[in-house]
Amino acid sequence: MTEGSLAALVALGAFHGLNPGMGWLFAVARGLQERARARVLESIPAIAAGHAASVGVVAVLVALTQSVVATRIVAIVGGAVLVGFGLWRLLSQRHFRWVGMRLSLWQLAGWSFLMSSVHGAGLMLVPVITASGGAAVGGHDHGLGAAQGSAVMSGIFVTGVHTLAMFLVAGAIAVVVYEIVGLTVLRRTWFNLDRVWALALIGAGAVTVLTA
Amino acid sequence: MALWKPDPTFYPSPRDAAAAPPEKLAYVAAFDRSAAKPDAIAVLDVDPDSGSYGQVVGWTELPYPGDELHHFGWNACSSSLCPSSPHPHVERRYLIVPGLRSSRIYVLDTKEQPTSPQIVKVLEPEELAKRAGYSRPHTVHCGPEGLYVTALGGANGEDGPGGIALLDHNSFEVLGRWEVDRGPQYLAYDAWWHIAHDVLVTSEWGTPSMVEDGVVGELLLGRKYGHSLHFFDLRKRRHVQTVDLGDEHQMVLELRPAHDPTKQYGFVGVVVNVEDLSASVWLWHREGDEFAATKVITIPAETPGPDDRAALPPVIEPFGAVPPLVTDIDLSVDDKWLYVSCWGTGELKRYDVSDPFHPVEAGSVRIGGITRRTPHPAAPDLPLAGGPQMVEVSRDGKRVYVTNSLYGAWDDQFYPDGVGAWMIKLDSGEDLTFDERFFPHGDDFRGLRPHQTRLQGGDASSDSYCYP
Numbered sequence: 247m248t249e250g251s252l253a254a255l256v257a258l259g260a261f262h263g264l265n266p267g268m269g270w271l272f273a274v275a276r277g278l279q280e281r282a283r284a285r286v287l288e289s290i291p292a293i294a295a296g297h298a299a300s301v302g303v304v305a306v307l308v309a310l311t312q313s314v315v316a317t318r319i320v321a322i323v324g325g326a327v328l329v330g331f332g333l334w335r336l337l338s339q340r341h342f343r344w345v346g347m348r349l350s351l352w353q354l355a356g357w358s359f360l361m362s363s364v365h366g367a368g369l370m371l372v373p374v375i376t377a378s379g380g381a382a383v384g385g386h387d388h389g390l391g392a393a394q395g396s397a398v399m400s401g402i403f404v405t406g407v408h409t410l411a412m413f414l415v416a417g418a419i420a421v422v423v424y425e426i427v428g429l430t431v432l433r434r435t436w437f438n439l440d441r442v443w444a445l446a447l448i449g450a451g452a453v454t455v456l457t458a
Numbered sequence: 459m460a461l462w463k464p465d466p467t468f469y470p471s472p473r474d475a476a477a478a479p480p481e482k483l484a485y486v487a488a489f490d491r492s493a494a495k496p497d498a499i500a501v502l503d504v505d506p507d508s509g510s511y512g513q514v515v516g517w518t519e520l521p522y523p524g525d526e527l528h529h530f531g532w533n534a535c536s537s538s539l540c541p542s543s544p545h546p547h548v549e550r551r552y553l554i555v556p557g558l559r560s561s562r563i564y565v566l567d568t569k570e571q572p573t574s575p576q577i578v579k580v581l582e583p584e585e586l587a588k589r590a591g592y593s594r595p596h597t598v599h600c601g602p603e604g605l606y607v608t609a610l611g612g613a614n615g616e617d618g619p620g621g622i623a624l625l626d627h628n629s630f631e632v633l634g635r636w637e638v639d640r641g642p643q644y645l646a647y648d649a650w651w652h653i654a655h656d657v658l659v660t661s662e663w664g665t666p667s668m669v670e671d672g673v674v675g676e677l678l679l680g681r682k683y684g685h686s687l688h689f690f691d692l693r694k695r696r697h698v699q700t701v702d703l704g705d706e707h708q709m710v711l712e713l714r715p716a717h718d719p720t721k722q723y724g725f726v727g728v729v730v731n732v733e734d735l736s737a738s739v740w741l742w743h744r745e746g747d748e749f750a751a752t753k754v755i756t757i758p759a760e761t762p763g764p765d766d767r768a769a770l771p772p773v774i775e776p777f778g779a780v781p782p783l784v785t786d787i788d789l790s791v792d793d794k795w796l797y798v799s800c801w802g803t804g805e806l807k808r809y810d811v812s813d814p815f816h817p818v819e820a821g822s823v824r825i826g827g828i829t830r831r832t833p834h835p836a837a838p839d840l841p842l843a844g845g846p847q848m849v850e851v852s853r854d855g856k857r858v859y860v861t862n863s864l865y866g867a868w869d870d871q872f873y874p875d876g877v878g879a880w881m882i883k884l885d886s887g888e889d890l891t892f893d894e895r896f897f898p899h900g901d902d903f904r905g906l907r908p909h910q911t912r913l914q915g916g917d918a919s920s921d922s923y924c925y926p
Contacts, residue, residue, distance in 0.1 A: 272541035278926050279654055279720055339628045344543040345602045346693035347654045347924065357542065429470040429925050432539060438462045438547045 251378040255371065255404060259411025261446075262297065262367055263419070265439045266432065267342075268412075269293035269358050270420040275347070276354075277424050286424050287417075292351040294413040296358025297367065298405055304368025305408075306401030308375050313397040321376040321458035328373070328451025331366045336444035365440075366447055373454040375404055464546035467915040468536045470925040472717035472791045475536065478853040481913040482508075483515075483572055485530075485553060486881065488906035491866045493524035498906060499555065499566060501573045502881070502898065504857070504913070512883070512896040514903070516573030520564060521580070525557025526866055529910045531598030532920055533565075533605065533627055537653060540924035543602060552578070553912065554605060554630070556595035559670065559866075561586055563595055563607070565630050572914065579630050587613030589632040590623035594666050597648050600627065601922070602692070606636060608649045611666040618665040620646025637690070641697025645684040648712055651692055653922045654719035658690040659742065661710040661726055672867040673773065679732060681705040687713075687726065687742055689749050701751045703740060706733045710740075714789040714796070714919065716814075720926045723814050725754075725796055727784040735759035735777055737784035739798060741814050755817050757782040760803050766829035773871045774802075780828050783872070785864050786848050790855040791918050795820075795886065799846040801864055802872065804830045806846035808890045821890030825882060826862060828872060834882060836897040844869070844877040850911040851886075851918035857893075858884040863907035879903040881911070 262268050273293060277286035312320045342364050344357060362368070378400075423431060469475035482505040489497040501516030520527075533552035538545050551569040556562070561583035566575035586592055592609035599606045605625035612618045621643070622636035637643075645662035652659075662684020663669060668677055677683060685707045689699040703710060707728045715724030723743040730737055739755035759779040762770065767778060774781065783802035789795070789811070796811045804827020809817035823846075824832040831841035844862030851858050861881045863869055869877035880899035885891050912920065 266541070267544050271544065275541045275654075275924055281720075281926075341545050342543050343603060346656050347540070347542055348656050348693075430474055432470050432546070433464055433466070433468070433474070436464050436546055438460055440547070441460065441462075 248378060251374045252407065254374045255407045256411040258370055258374070259408040260415045262362070263412040263415030265443070266436055267439065268297065268361060268365070268367070268416065270416040270423070272354065272357070273416070273420040274424050274429065278429075283421070283424060286420050288351065289354060290413060290417040290420060292355040293358040293416065294409055296355040297362045297412055298409040299355075300359045300362035301368040301371060301408055302401065302405040305371060305375060305404045306398055308372055309397040309401040309404070310394060312376065313393040317376055318458045321373075321454050324372040324376060325451040325454030325458065328366075328369050328454065329448050331369055332444045332447030332451060335366065335447060336441065341440075365443060370447055370450055371404060371408060373450045375401075376454060376458070460547040461549060462547070464539065465534065465548065465550050467550045468539050468546060469921070470536070470539050470923065472793070472923050475853045475916070475921060475923065476791050476855060478915065480505075480854065480857070481852055481915055481917070483914040484859060485568070485575070485912045485914070486861060487527035487530055487555065487909045488879075488903055489525065489527045489866065489909065490523065490906050491869070493526075496520045496523050497525045497527040497557070498904075499527070499553065499575060500903065500906075500908065501575070504859070504883070504896075506895070512898060514898055516575075517904070518566060518575045518577070520577070522560070522562065524560055525562055526559035527555060527909060528558040528865070529597050530555040530912060531605075532600055532912070532916065533630070535600040535916060536921040536923050537601055540602065540653065548627070550916070552630075554598045554607070554625070556598065556607065558594055558596060558610075561593040561595060568914075581630065581632065585632050586623060590635045592621060592623050592635070594620070595623065599650060599922075601651065601653065604633060605630070606649060608646055608660070610646055610663065610669070617667050619644040620665065622649055622660070636695055637697070638695040639697055641688070642700055643688045643697055647684065647710070650713045650715050650724075651922065652715055652719070652722050653692070654924055655722055656692040657722065658692040659713050659715065659724065660688045660690070661713050662686055663709055663711060669865070670867060672871045675773070678708055678730075681708060681732060683708040684710050686710065687749075687751060699749055701742065701749055703728060703751055706731050707738065708732055712786050712788075714787055716793045717789070717791050717923060718793055718926055719923055721793070725787055725789060725811070725814070727787040727798065729783055729785060730781050735779050735781040737782040737800065739784065739787060739796070739817070743814070752815065754815060755798065755809065757784060757798070757800060757807070762829045769829055771828065771872055771874050774828070783845075788849045788851050788918055790851050791853050792855055795851075795855060797849045797851060797858060799849050799860070801845040801847045803827050804832050804845040806849065806860060806884070806890075808886065821886075823884060823890055823892060834880070834897050834899070835892050836894045837899075842878060842880060843873045843875065844880065848910045850913060852913060853916060853918065855918070856886055858886050858890075859911045859913070860884065861908040861911060863909055866907070869907065877907060879907050881908050
């Protein structure tokens with residue numbers, strides 16, 4: 247794993263954390279509902295856990311595939327999927343529907359998992375994983391089994407770095423909005439990240455295919 | 459097309475919404491009782507600095523006669539900012555306008571020409587019947603799963619049960635029946651929710667056969683009209699609890715939950731108590747795991763003088779009294795003031811409900827009324843029929859708009875010599891007073907009767923909020 251891809255992982259994590267729809271807003275809402283900062287703080291790990299699960303599935307899957315299929319093919323297929331998904335996100339009128347505000351922390355993690363999955367949060371990492379060349383953590387290859395073992399490790403590592411960045415950014419924003427700024431800020435600063443997000447997916451996919 | 463920034467009319471909290479700029483236009487449903495010509499959405503200039511203030515400045519006529527426009531609502535509102543499934547970049551631009559008698563639903567676009575909304579979609583009654591099994595669409599609310607439209611009647615030859623149909627908030631297609639388990643609920647009327655608590659509340663009027671030809675004396679005295687509240691799990695769409703107000707309390711109509719999402723109480727009006735013709739307002743509130751309802755306002759019937767007694771319409775003549783008939787109530791966005799329409803006696807009352815269990819009357823105006831016929835101060839020689847009926851409050855709580863028609867067949871029973879057509883504006887400050895510059899009436903409405911008002915950008919009964 248190069249420094250470049252590490253930085254990209256962190257940047258994507260920060261981008262996901264920044265999106266109000268990915269969870270910090272829900273954390274703030276839970277805090278405001280009971281006027282308790284503890285509710286904000288306890289929500290962020292649950293949201294991060296759901297996000298990690300969603301991203302982790304993709305990361306491990308891609309890394310595992312890379313251990314048996316040529317990286318180039320994985321990159322091309324992954325990139326194509328990414329472009330397709332991004333186009334769908336950009337053009338589709340449909341959006342995530344979830345009813346219910348009174349959630350347990352488990353349910354909140356589940357909500358975050360679904361929210362991240364339908365937005366293709368894990369897919370966005372595909373270029374980084376393929377660029378870093380699959381089993382980057384293990385080093386010594388001793389047959390297929392070891393390669394797969396290190397691929398899983400690599401997937402977990404990617405997920406961990408990404409989620410940590412997401413967790414820190416989302417947590418910081420949630421606390422600042424809850425404690426200091428207030429939610430009126432939403433009216434001025436809630437940019438349509440869904441569109442930026444869709445464009446990011448398409449761009450990342452295109453780059454992956456072209457550089458594969 | 460989605461916006462880059464949230465629609466400026468969406469507010470995270472009721473506190474923020476109360477600081478919204480004053481509305482410049484009001485949309486009013488107007489219907490032709492004879493069903494000879496089409497109904498219309500009238501657009502009124504409510505900007506006091508404008509030259510045409512208080513006048514009808516736009517008029518969108520519908521393509522068909524006989525719809526009986528009644529209530530309507532916006533395609534999107536502040537609930538779009540809720541964190542569980544946020545979609546803040548949709549626009550509040552379409553009015554969803556049901557025909558209560560025809561069961562047709564119109565979608566009007568107010569964006570391109572705000573004073574002349576364009577009809578962009580018509581949902582035929584067959585679609586509502588086929589997909590949701592309902593007819594007589596009434597209240598429209600924008601919420602977590604799309605648009606919630608209450609309906610009074612069943613479909614395909616069935617009188618009931620009434621319930622809620624769900625509409626897609628992009629395509630406006632009917633998605634289906636909302637209820638998964640309606641429990642004992644059969645009668646329908648209004649619905650709203652405690653959105654942050656996953657609670658939906660419904661109220662009861664009557665089925666189409668009970669209301670469309672006027673109030674039926676035997677049914678009323680037999681206590682057959684609605685007298686209960688129903689509480690549903692908004693998430694699971696399941697009936698949880700019925701709260702019966704007592705069968706003497708006939709017709710439980712407008713639901714006004716607290717706008718503060720941390721609160722779980724609300725007000726509902728009851729038209730008439732058949733034991734003494736009084737009207738009442740009830741407070742529903744959380745009590746442990748359940749909801750309870752408490753009568754917090756009682757408005758007694760008025761006994762007219764001997765001269766007026768002869769003027770009583772046949773429907774109430776045997777009782778020798780004028781029932782107040784609380785047919786609409788509205789709660790200000792800050793949850794401080796409750797406005798109560800007494801359509802029978804011709805009075806609009808204002809209550810301070812800072813302590814919801816103990817409302818304190820704090821202002822009243824008289825206009826119209828079955829026997830009083832109180833004129834408007836701007837036309838003191840013109841006795842007015844009808845009474846204060848639909849009441850809508852601006853987001854900042856300073857302006858209150860009121861129209862005079864209740865429902866075609868019922869207008870004719872209680873005001874048999876003609877209900878007329880008028881709309882007024884009240885200024886709500888320390889006192890509640892008439893705005894003498896605002897009194898569109900009579901021919902201004904082109905022979906149609908005005909019903910619900912919706913204010914540009916939202917009002918006190920259009921939006922729900924997920925943040926306190």
